[in-house]
Amino acid sequence: MATAVVSAPGKINLTLDILGRRENGYHEMEMLMHAVSLENTVRLTTLDRPGIRLNCSNPAVPTGEKNLAYRAAQAFFAAWGHAVGLEIQVEKRVPMEAGMAGGSADAAGVLVGLNHLVGGVFSQQQLCEIGLLLGADVPFCIRGGAALVQGIGEKITPLPPLEQCWLVIAKPNQGMKTAGCFAAYDALAAVRHPDTRRALQALQDQNLPALGGLLENVLEQAVPLPQVQILRESILKNGALGSRMTGSGTAVFGLFSNKNQALRCARRMYGFGGSFFLARPVGYGAKLLSLE
Numbered sequence: 001m002a003t004a005v006v007s008a009p010g011k012i013n014l015t016l017d018i019l020g021r022r023e024n025g026y027h028e029m030e031m032l033m034h035a036v037s038l039e040n041t042v043r044l045t046t047l048d049r050p051g052i053r054l055n056c057s058n059p060a061v062p063t064g065e066k067n068l069a070y071r072a073a074q075a076f077f078a079a080w081g082h083a084v085g086l087e088i089q090v091e092k093r094v095p096m097e098a099g100m101a102g103g104s105a106d107a108a109g110v111l112v113g114l115n116h117l118v119g120g121v122f123s124q125q126q127l128c129e130i131g132l133l134l135g136a137d138v139p140f141c142i143r144g145g146a147a148l149v150q151g152i153g154e155k156i157t158p159l160p161p162l163e164q165c166w167l168v169i170a171k172p173n174q175g176m177k178t179a180g181c182f183a184a185y186d187a188l189a190a191v192r193h194p195d196t197r198r199a200l201q202a203l204q205d206q207n208l209p210a211l212g213g214l215l216e217n218v219l220e221q222a223v224p225l226p227q228v229q230i231l232r233e234s235i236l237k238n239g240a241l242g243s244r245m246t247g248s249g250t251a252v253f254g255l256f257s258n259k260n261q262a263l264r265c266a267r268r269m270y271g272f273g274g275s276f277f278l279a280r281p282v283g284y285g286a287k288l289l290s291l292e
């Protein structure tokens with residue numbers, strides 16, 4: 001038996017824009033995305049007997065073919081043309097139904113870990129191509145860092161990761177399914193779009209005050225949950241340079257230049273209910289921690 005342990009960061013959307021819809025129904029996206037230090041741990045162990053077995057620290061997570069990590073193993077074996085018995089253990093830290101790509105991070109962790117276990121048969125780009133078959137966020141979760149992500153997630157332009165800043169992430173008790181969020185967006189009569197080019201320049205310049213003022217997510221306008229707006233306004237009142245919902249929600253994040261200020265904000269948020277995290281932007285995606 002051999003074991004690979006992989007760290008799988010979640011992500012936030014600094015900006016999220018929808019440019020249109022393809023004939024196949026997929027939305028054409030343009031996003032500034034950043035990996036964060038809120039990370040799941042994926043442990044992969046080869047077995048003498050065939051099949052895939054999956055265990056998760058969160059009992060609410062399905063452990064069969066409905067699980068993206070399970071399907072990632074299937075997709076890897078299909079692309080490789082071989083299969084091995086495999087046990088997958090996922091330690092969840094990225095909240096569910098948060099818009100932080102927790103499931104996609106797990107899938108990325110499985111693809112990266114399996115690639116190490118079988119001797120690196122695929123390049124990172126090839127892993128991203130396999131990942132895109134599973135979900136739009138999986139390729140980014142493999143690459144991580146900061147990036148301009150376009151199309152349906154297949155066009156990834158790496159950018160310099162943010163430095164010298166902190167994040168407060170607030171996840172209300174209510175969640176929202178991605179499909180429901182996009183359906184609500186499609187029904188909107190008018191949408192406020194982000195200025196992605198200016199936000200990209202602020203990111204490249206490491207200009208945190210400018211970037212904070214340019215955070216925008218069109219899907220936030222489609223989420224009918226008052227708690228999202230309440231959390232965002234509270235984070236701003238507690239000194240954040242900017243605050244937005246990430247992805248299809250419902251997690252909200254605030255951008256801070258000062259750790260102590262971020263800590264004070266996080267402590268003051270506990271009375272709102274839900275879950276709160278202090279995190280940092282990170283410059284990596286799914287990465288190997290150990291191989292035995």
